[in-house]
Amino acid sequence: MRINDGSLVAQARRDDDPYERALTDPDFLRAVTAAHRGHWPVLDALWWCRHPAEAAPSGSPSPVARLSSLQRRLFAADGDAAGDGAVADAVRELEAEIGEERANIGAALAAAHAGREPPDTESPAIERPGTESSGTEQPATELPATGTPFAPHVVVGSSIVGSTTRWVPPRRRLLLGAGLVGALLLGALVGSQVTSASRSGAPEPTPTATSTRTPTVPVLAAQVFARVQTGQDIPRVPLPGAYDPASFRYLGSSGWRDVDANGVTDSPYYAARGASNTICLVAMPEGAGYLTTCTLEADFPRGGLRLSWQSSDVLPVEENGRTAMVMDITVTWMRDSTIETRGTGRALVP
Structure with missing residues (x-):
């Protein structure tokens, strides 16, 4: 690669962004796909690693953006769902889905980088925040440096x-x-x-x-x-x-x-x-x-x-x-x- 044409910088950006790397590295995409145990499409899940609040290029809406919209309905002064049990249940279900899918894509990325299969073949059970045992919190799968998908x-x-x-x-x-x-x-x-x-x-x-x-x-x-x-x-x-x-x-x-x-x-x-x-x-x-x-x-x-x-x-x-x-x-x-x-x-x- 030549530095003067910017290819080195472009390669660095692809390596830092798993979605961009998957688009340009077929072997990497195959490895992640083989290791992925989640329900979200692999490319969508990779996109949301770095852009959690944005719609995926495929057109799939962001689950985090949907979660934020539901939370606003519950919390905003002009929200139409304050105290609505159905909306609260939808929030809990979406939170659990996001947590599980984050763990799945994180495990797939780790397995792809290590050149191995993920340690288990079933989606990990995700304990909802606030239900942890005394003095502990649920473990979180390590993802690329992306910032938290749940921006307050x-x-x-x-x-x-x-x-x-x-x-x-x-x-x-x-x-x-x-x-x-x-x-x-x-x-x-x-x-x-x-x-x-x-x-x-x-x-x-x-x-x-x-x-x-x-x-x-x-x-x-x-x-x-x-x-x-x-x-x-x-x-x-x-x-x-x-x-x-x-x-x-x-x-x-x-x-x-x-x-x-x-x-x-x-x-x-x-x-x-x-x-x-x-x-x-x-x-x-x-x-x-x-x-x-x-x-x-x-x-x-x-x-x-x-x-x-x-x-x-x-x-x-x-x-x-x-x-x-x-x-x-x-x-x-x-x-x-x-x-x-x-x-x-x-x-x-x-």
Whole structure:
């Protein structure tokens, strides 16, 4: 191959993308096809390794896109299927199908690369997320570096634009409301960033890799569901029936005013369980509607679940006439149970 005509780069791209390689390497395609035990067409399954949310070139619709659409019907404020058992069952079935097919194509790829048959001839049984035994999660088949097919989806609420394991309470480095107020009142400049974080103190375990399977580690963030629900954990904003009301757990707040004197400052955010045992981050910016993002526990993103909004919880003008500010808020709930809240101040235009 010659470098100057780009063939080396093209070959590298084909090797990195199993679908592209299958189109140009008949031996590779035959090996994967012979080892494949799934029901999805091989080329479609290979395409969704790298493009999980896109329709396959064959025209087959993306199962992950269908799953996201069903989840939106369950979770969105204007969803038409909140609390609908049939839709929830469809979500569970599609999740199981996607998990099984991911395992099948992953095993076929591993067998093709190793030049052997997969270790078993039957499709592996896939345990749905949330049904694992105490302190464990289902193993996940190692796939090419493709990103997670279950990208967490964000749903915008009504009026917002835009194991039993022992629960370990996070250690607060700084009270969020006081931290934001203090930083601003001490003269934070426009555009400066204020950050608050709480951590569990326990490092996230590192998975041990094997030749064909990579066991996933428990999502430490899910420990929050092990503690008993208290009055502080119950949201004051009406939410769809797709959430399990008993699962809500208060994580923190980005506000500094407690208008209703309930012990929770404005703009609280919560952990919750949704349909099919999904994990959700739910925020109520100043009590006006809600924002939410959900994911399967097995696919909890390494970068965490994240929500952002503009805060209208404005600081009053000081005696020296200083211009009031608003905050652009971002909340991230990390896998290791860290809760990180960032606020960027902006001066209000008079």
